[in-house]
Amino acid sequence: MSYDAAGYPPFAVTVDLVALTVRDEALQVLLVTRGEEPFAGVRALPGGFVREGEGLLAAAERELAEETGLHAGTGAGRAHLEQLATYGEPDRDPRMRVVSVAHLALAPSLPEPRPGGDAAAAAWLVVDEALAGPLAFDHAAILRDGVERARAKLEYTSLATAFCTPEFTVSRLRRVYEIVWGTPLDPRNFHRKVTSTPGFLEDTGRTVADGPGRPAALFRAGATTTLHPPFLREG
Amino acid sequence: MSYDAAGYPPFAVTVDLVALTVRDEALQVLLVTRGEEPFAGVRALPGGFVREGEGLLAAAERELAEETGLHAGTGAGRAHLEQLATYGEPDRDPRMRVVSVAHLALAPSLPEPRPGGDAAAAAWLVVDEALAGPLAFDHAAILRDGVERARAKLEYTSLATAFCTPEFTVSRLRRVYEIVWGTPLDPRNFHRKVTSTPGFLEDTGRTVADGPGRPAALFRAGATTTLHPPFLREG
DNA sequence: ATAATAGTGTCTTTTAGACAATATCAC
DNA sequence: GTGATATTGTCTAAAAGACACTATTAT
Numbered sequence: 126m127s128y129d130a131a132g133y134p135p136f137a138v139t140v141d142l143v144a145l146t147v148r149d150e151a152l153q154v155l156l157v158t159r160g161e162e163p164f165a166g167v168r169a170l171p172g173g174f175v176r177e178g179e180g181l182l183a184a185a186e187r188e189l190a191e192e193t194g195l196h197a198g199t200g201a202g203r204a205h206l207e208q209l210a211t212y213g214e215p216d217r218d219p220r221m222r223v224v225s226v227a228h229l230a231l232a233p234s235l236p237e238p239r240p241g242g243d244a245a246a247a248a249w250l251v252v253d254e255a256l257a258g259p260l261a262f263d264h265a266a267i268l269r270d271g272v273e274r275a276r277a278k279l280e281y282t283s284l285a286t287a288f289c290t291p292e293f294t295v296s297r298l299r300r301v302y303e304i305v306w307g308t309p310l311d312p313r314n315f316h317r318k319v320t321s322t323p324g325f326l327e328d329t330g331r332t333v334a335d336g337p338g339r340p341a342a343l344f345r346a347g348a349t350t351t352l353h354p355p356f357l358r359e360g
Numbered sequence: 361m362s363y364d365a366a367g368y369p370p371f372a373v374t375v376d377l378v379a380l381t382v383r384d385e386a387l388q389v390l391l392v393t394r395g396e397e398p399f400a401g402v403r404a405l406p407g408g409f410v411r412e413g414e415g416l417l418a419a420a421e422r423e424l425a426e427e428t429g430l431h432a433g434t435g436a437g438r439a440h441l442e443q444l445a446t447y448g449e450p451d452r453d454p455r456m457r458v459v460s461v462a463h464l465a466l467a468p469s470l471p472e473p474r475p476g477g478d479a480a481a482a483a484w485l486v487v488d489e490a491l492a493g494p495l496a497f498d499h500a501a502i503l504r505d506g507v508e509r510a511r512a513k514l515e516y517t518s519l520a521t522a523f524c525t526p527e528f529t530v531s532r533l534r535r536v537y538e539i540v541w542g543t544p545l546d547p548r549n550f551h552r553k554v555t556s557t558p559g560f561l562e563d564t565g566r567t568v569a570d571g572p573g574r575p576a577a578l579f580r581a582g583a584t585t586t587l588h589p590p591f592l593r594e595g
Numbered sequence: 596a597t598a599a600t601a602g603t604g605t606c607t608t609t610t611a612g613a614c615a616a617t618a619t620c621a622c
Numbered sequence: 623g624t625g626a627t628a629t630t631g632t633c634t635a636a637a638a639g640a641c642a643c644t645a646t647t648a649t
Contacts, residue, residue, distance in 0.1 A: 134412040135370035138448070138459055177369040177457065181448040211446040211461050213373070213416040222412065224373050224459065226446050281516075296601080314639060316602060338600025339646035354637075357589060531628080549612060551629065573627025574619035589610080602645070609638070618629070 136213075137223045140184045141172035141264070143209060143271030144193060144230040147288045147304050151251045154268060155192060155238070156260075158246035163219050164261035170268065171247065172225065182208065185228035192247055195232055199346065204232035205287035209271055217263050229271045231287040279305055281355035283325055286346035292329055294341035295319060306358055318356070324349030371448075372458045375420045376407035376499070378444060378506030379428060379465040382523045382539050386486045389503060390427060390473070391495075393481035398454050399496035405503065406482065407460065417443065420463035427482055430467055434581065439467035440522035444506050452498050462502045464509055466522040514540055516590035518560055521581035527564055529576035530554060541593055553591070559584030 144155040156168040171192045175184040185206060186197045197206040206228060213224035238247040252272055256265060278284045279302060286293070288301045299315045302308075319325055326344040334340040379390035391403040406427045410419040420441060421432045432441040441463060448459035473482040487507055491500060513519045514537060521528070523536045534550045537543075554560055559582040567575040 133372045133409045136373045136410075136459075137368045138371045138373070174368045175371075175448070178450045180450060181446060181459070208445055210443055211416060213410070213461065215413045215415060224371075224416070224461075226448065226459075294601090311639070311641085312600085313602075313604095313641080317604095318638085320602090332601095334647065336600080337598065337646095337648040339602075341601060354592060355590065357638090529628090546612070546614085547627085548614080548629075548631095552631095553611085555629095567628095569620065571627080572619095572621040572625070574629075576628060592611090597649085598647105599649100600645100600647080602643105604643075605641090607638100607640080609636100611634100611636070613634080614632085616629105616631075618627100620625105620627080622624085622626100 134222070137221055138175045138181075139172050139223055139225045140175055140181060140188055141170045141212075141225045141227045141267060142185060142188050142192065142230055143170060143227060143268055144189065144204070144232065145252070145271065145275055145288075146232045146234055146249065147301050148234045148249055150300070150304060152272070152305055153249040154252050154255050154271075155247060156250050156255060157192075158248075159261055160246065167259055167261045168250070168255065169261035170227075170264045175226075181226050182206070182228070185226075185230075189228075189230050192238065193230075193232065193235060195230070195235070197230075199287070201291050204230045205284060206230045209267070209274060212263055212267060214263065225267075227267045227271065229274055231275060231284065233288060233290045276305055276358075280357060281352050283346060283350055283352060289346075292343045292345055294333065294335075294343060295326075296341055298326075298344075302356075308358060322349070322352060325352070369457070372456055373410045373416075374407050374458055374460045375410055375416060375423055376405045376447075376460045376462045376502060377420060377423050377427065377465055378405060378462060378503055379424065379439070379467065380487070380506065380510055380523075381467045381469055381484065382536050383469045383484055385535070385539060387507070387540055388484040389487050389490050389506075390482060391485050391490060392427075393483075394496055395481065402494055402496045403485070403490065404496035405462075405499045410461075416461050417441070417463070420461075420465075424463075424465050427473065428465075428467065428470060430465070430470070432465075434522070436526050439465045440519060441465045444502070444509060447498055447502060449498070460502075462506065464506045466510060466519065468523060468525045511540055511593075515592060516587050518581060518585055518587060524581075527578045527580055529568065529570075529578060530561075531576055533579075537591075543593060557584070557587060560587070 146153050155171060157171050159165055159167055159169050171188060173188055189195055195204040209227040209229040211226045285298055285301045289297055295316050299310055303310055324347040327347045329343040329345055331343045332340040333343055381388050390406060392406050394400055394402055394404050406423060408423055424430055430439040444462040444464040446461045520533055520536045524532055530551050534545055538545055561579040562582045564578040564580055566578045568578055569575040
């Protein structure tokens, strides 16, 4: 980095959030409806300016909490949060030069955001429908990148558990994979695979019955974060 | 994105480059020696301000060309270039608020940068030695992230060919894997694996002799970019 | 009993890894 | 020839995928 002493062009820096969840048997994303121009009335990813003295991840964490009440981390009431990518084409915002550091948040199914205050226009949308309609700025590309990142990371990490409540069944975890990937998986092979990967799942010793059928064992996410060997989507 | 009309804090935005190559049987990184404070005389990743009206990838491409003469893309005289991650802790630069969008560049072995002009202080360093000595700002963390990204991507993409000249032998490709991963690989199993992955390698029909031993077949990179199934570093 | 879901076992095909054997060069 | 590297082939162990079968619940 060699600085030109004084003269450097000023930028606005924002964080945008691709917040994904599995709700109602579908992959959904949190979107707000813009109240101002440009793109007034059009859906957009939630986001906002990074403040002075605030780090990028901290800004994303603040936005996440403001929109969903969730905090970063693992466990109850927490979401997985990671940096996704940065978008800075010169014309992406017609008003000024804005660089947006997009973050990816994955959370278990959440209730509809409370209608009131800042989050008035926030809602969960099925991802495919969100991508079919118009999105403000370059948010369609950002959303696509976020979904693709999530799909890819299910293959080689234990990230799918971020879409589950702290305790969950193997079926629930399988549904997450099936919904995010859009592919059916063999329940028996899936069960053998996840339970035989050391450190992936931790047995609570308890079971839950949900409708007819044998009650399922309850698991917690284990310590392992990377899967060796990975799960694969295609042969 | 909801803008606060006028008041947003101004940032400087830079691109930093983690330019990696395989030279002299080692993974090497391009570093410059800083001429000014802070960190005068300390090594740093090459980089600079993003200009007005210039995209992030374009800025990285410009920096890459300035420092190495390489352009982005595939083929002769070209390097693979992708965005790595963005670093924006408030105190990462003592002078002002700087957000750096780091990029990863992978190139075949290159000659020493010409000593003269801006690149006066640029040189290829073995990565392990670079990480052992001090690096300016948070560049040690950026370099570590870049190396880890490169190592990971060799597993599930054909990116290793970016470290090779346009035409190369299977041995050369294997040496790339061995050097980047730091693990020896069985030449026979490696050969079978890469030649049997459809679209990975394209046979030129020609061979080259290098020292004693049977001449090796010359290949080009094929059209496939993602490897299914991936190569794995560990069992 | 019947239907539904959970979980185990078994078999086949594919792939990874170890390593023998052959091919083609420099010397 | 000898030594070096390239390439093919063979064998074994591990993993993936298909699917029969048992277990435990609601109705």
